[in-house]
Amino acid sequence: MRLGILSVIVASALVAVSLWASPQTAHAATDRISGSDRYATSVAVSKLAFPNGTDTVYLVSGVNYPDALSAGPAAVASGAAMLLTAPTALPAVVAAELQRLAPERIIVVGGAATISNSVENVARGLAATVERQSGTDRYATSLAVVRAAFESASTVYVATGADYPDALAAGPAASSAHAPIVLVPGRANDLDSATRDLLVDLGATRAVIVGGAGVVSTGIESRLRTMLGTGSTTRLAGADRLATAIAINRASFATVPRGDAYVVTGFNYPDALSVGVLAGMRARPLYLSVPYCVTSQLRAQLTGATVSRVRLVGGVGAVRGMVGDLVGCLSITDPASPWVLVNKRTPLRPATYTPALADPGVASAWGDPVQKDAAWAVRSMFAAASAAGLGQLTLQSGYRSYASQSSIFNRDVAARGRAAAERLTARPGYSEHQTGFAIDISANGCMECIGGTAQGRWLAQNAWRYGFILRYESGQTHITGYDHEPWHFRYVGTTLAEDYREGGFRSLEAYLGRPAAPSY
Structure with a gap:
């Protein structure tokens, strides 16, 4: 050619990716859970998690993450499946999966601007009961979802509602602890009164904050410590979203038996939303990755004693084959x-x-x-x-x-x-x-x-x-x-x-x- 063309840019979390040498070392078996798009991947996960159907299904947006972040642990707590939908039309593949699951109840998460009334109306033809759980904003919706699914919870996971990575990674950890994820406006100086009331009503005695002080403030952390007592509040965070996911999984799954580890792209949310329910049901870790390689820190986790199989989630457009091969990252x-x-x-x-x-x-x-x-x-x-x-x-x-x-x-x-x-x-x-x-x-x-x-x-x-x-x-x-x-x-x-x-x-x-x- 006669051009120039390649430089870099890997947003903050990608920039730190370090060079690593040989990808040819033996590691755990690898497979992939995916469909032709995010909705079909959601269905593929549902079939693995609920081969015999289920009584309840949460229906969440596949193009807008906030309302869905609290729904994963809520679905696990309710023994429910969770499927993604387009905002204004129920995809045919999702409708077919709802027919297979044959639920008695469908919970539509979020307001009509997130999932339209036309989707809700279609859902009414697929289950005896359809209800909508929503609030005036993402934080109120999170509280509504948590209140409906948890009568009590000794532990509560707290995550920012302004971005998705930390809450996605925390979903299986929270589910395995029978805990909800509560979204907060993380940069606020204090915990809002509605969330404080929720913690009291749940009888919470412990809080796990996911993400650094830049996403969930020290003011919120201080309020939680004041409310719940000395030693009650833990913060799990790393240098970036990938490292935060590792910190969450180390704290939650360090002693689990050998089994699956789920890996999703750390730079989009649909596939992680879907598989979070499966990982939570099975008490297995969910890791976030660079789409085309693994950092040395992630590779150490995926070759550890608790992992016998790495399950990539999403198609190659989301997570490349080199991630499954545990190919280390070179700088771009x-x-x-x-x-x-x-x-x-x-x-x-x-x-x-x-x-x-x-x-x-x-x-x-x-x-x-x-x-x-x-x-x-x-x-x-x-x-x-x-x-x-x-x-x-x-x-x-x-x-x-x-x-x-x-x-x-x-x-x-x-x-x-x-x-x-x-x-x-x-x-x-x-x-x-x-x-x-x-x-x-x-x-x-x-x-x-x-x-x-x-x-x-x-x-x-x-x-x-x-x-x-x-x-x-x-x-x-x-x-x-x-x-x-x-x-x-x-x-x-x-x-x-x-x-x-x-x-x-x-x-x-x-x-x-x-x-x-x-x-x-």
């Missing part, structure tokens, strides 16, 4: 990492970065080196193409310095105009070629026509075997910001390249769960 911001993301929104840092380079030892138009760890892969791939009877491939372009990229970009702007040039060539400091991991390939003296050749088809089908992905595919300009370039391949390593292919991904942005970058 470090330009020396083969996973580095460089695109129009994430420039190289520093912009003038120079990699460790090596001569790949292949036919080359200009004698360009490539990043030293990728050199063997280029050589191996070109040799394999030759062995397959495809003749000689040529390295048209490899590493480019900041100065070289500036020259090429300015030349293309002069020749094509800025708009057209920026669909073909990266600005200096934004180019994958500056990492040394990107290569442009020509065959029979032609780079831009390679896509229609046998060599181009072979590369598209086989480059993954050598650690490369086709970086700019047809139809992905709205994500990558660049026109289709069948000649531009990017080295990411064989493990990621294989997972990328198996998952059917078409852009590195989508694989890494990062925003589209169509423009600077």
Whole structure:
């Protein structure tokens, strides 16, 4: 290619992901619970949890998390299933599951703005009793759900209602302790009177706060200690959402027998909402993960003495296969990492970065080196193409310095105009070629026509075997910001390249769960 493209950005929790070496160590068995979408995944979980049906089902929104966060432990306490629904229409797959479960009662959680009256009306045709549990806001709805499900509770889990990760991770822990999750406006300086009244009415003697002081304030913590007594209140928190989930599970499941551990993406909520009920019923931990790899801390938990099977929840779009393989995380911001993301929104840092380079030892138009760890892969791939009877491939372009990229970009702007040039060539400091991991390939003296050749088809089908992905595919300009370039391949390593292919991904942005970058 002639672009640049991969940098990083992993929101705060992802930024800290550390490098880890070999993913090939033996670990617990792995399987996946999933459906074609969040609603079908919800049904898949329900079938595992309630093979013989159930008397009660909680119906929660699949596109809005707050009202559903307290519903998971409430459902476990009530022996009930929990299914996700779209706001204005009951998905057919969910309706079929309700018919299979044959409940006597359906509880619709949240107001009509969250789950419409039309969904409630459909539910009335599927159960003898349908009731709605809601309040004036997410906090009042949480209190209504808890009051309806718990006549008493010695322990109460307290979580912010302004975000979902901590409450999701705490759901199975709370359920296994027969405790509710109560949502609070975490940044308030004090516990609100309605929540204080609930704790009194429940007879609570212990509170577990999930999340750090930045999400549930020290003022709320102080009020809980005053209400419940010295030693009554525990805070479970980590450096980020993934570490907080680990802290919750260590405190709750450290001594359980060997069994399942459920793993969901830590950066969306539907699948975790669904499986939280199953995990809570079975008193098993629910871990949050980076979508495409595992941190060293999470890997330590999943290879521990209490885990015999890792159950990924959701499709590969939510949790990649590498998570199940316990592949450790490499940086997507470090330009020396083969996973580095460089695109129009994430420039190289520093912009003038120079990699460790090596001569790949292949036919080359200009004698360009490539990043030293990728050199063997280029050589191996070109040799394999030759062995397959495809003749000689040529390295048209490899590493480019900041100065070289500036020259090429300015030349293309002069020749094509800025708009057209920026669909073909990266600005200096934004180019994958500056990492040394990107290569442009020509065959029979032609780079831009390679896509229609046998060599181009072979590369598209086989480059993954050598650690490369086709970086700019047809139809992905709205994500990558660049026109289709069948000649531009990017080295990411064989493990990621294989997972990328198996998952059917078409852009590195989508694989890494990062925003589209169509423009600077």
